[in-house]
Amino acid sequence: MTALAQSFEGRITYANQYKSKMAGATDQQFTAIMGNTQDYFIRGGNYKSDLNGTFYQWQLYVNADNKLYSKVANSNTLIWSDGAVNSDSVISAEIHRNVMEVLGYRCDELILKCKSGVQKYYFNTKLSVDPALYEQHKYGNWFEFVSRSKSLPLKSIIDNQQFTLTSVAVSVKEMKLDSAFFTLPPNVKTVKSAY
Numbered sequence: 001m002t003a004l005a006q007s008f009e010g011r012i013t014y015a016n017q018y019k020s021k022m023a024g025a026t027d028q029q030f031t032a033i034m035g036n037t038q039d040y041f042i043r044g045g046n047y048k049s050d051l052n053g054t055f056y057q058w059q060l061y062v063n064a065d066n067k068l069y070s071k072v073a074n075s076n077t078l079i080w081s082d083g084a085v086n087s088d089s090v091i092s093a094e095i096h097r098n099v100m101e102v103l104g105y106r107c108d109e110l111i112l113k114c115k116s117g118v119q120k121y122y123f124n125t126k127l128s129v130d131p132a133l134y135e136q137h138k139y140g141n142w143f144e145f146v147s148r149s150k151s152l153p154l155k156s157i158i159d160n161q162q163f164t165l166t167s168v169a170v171s172v173k174e175m176k177l178d179s180a181f182f183t184l185p186p187n188v189k190t191v192k193s194a195y
Helices: 027-034 139-149
Strands: 010-020 037-043 046-051 056-062 067-072 078-082 090-102 105-114 118-128 151-159 163-174 190-192
Touching: 010 027, 090 118, 090 139, 090 151, 105 139, 105 151, 118 139, 139 151
Parallel strands: 078 190
Antiparallel strands: 010 037, 010 163, 037 046, 046 056, 056 067, 067 078, 090 105, 105 118, 118 151, 151 163
16 A cells, blocks of 8 residues: 655745846836745645735735735735736656755656647656645646646746746755634635736
């Protein structure tokens, strides 16, 4: 009898770098707005990203609602997006084995050619995820990624019309996280995203 791999629970810290493709926005402006550091916390089907951007502060995915809640600097109202809705679509996918090493983890590469551009992910199954938990999470091609990788990314390169984002893990820490960590602040107002 084989034991199923335990899903990763803990924090991954990523260093993020933006390269602008828009005439009116510099690399530095994108990085300042979005942040150059991301602390990603995951437990079961829930995750939260804390960002150090001047505009984007955090994002929380609540599995039970299948919603992503975003906190921006200029508002106390959270903006939510429906996890079942994806404006993008994957045209093709390919996996290359043993492509690079990140923090001592040997990584396979998944390339998703999408309507929006190209998404490359580098992953190791030691940071495993149960794809069944994210079946309804179509937003941002997340289920497309986890269904193929069954893992969290250690590096990603997201290339679209606005920018190229390179995100690389600088630390991985397994830790027990309280379920309360993934709940919305009490009495918080929420509004549906216009996008």
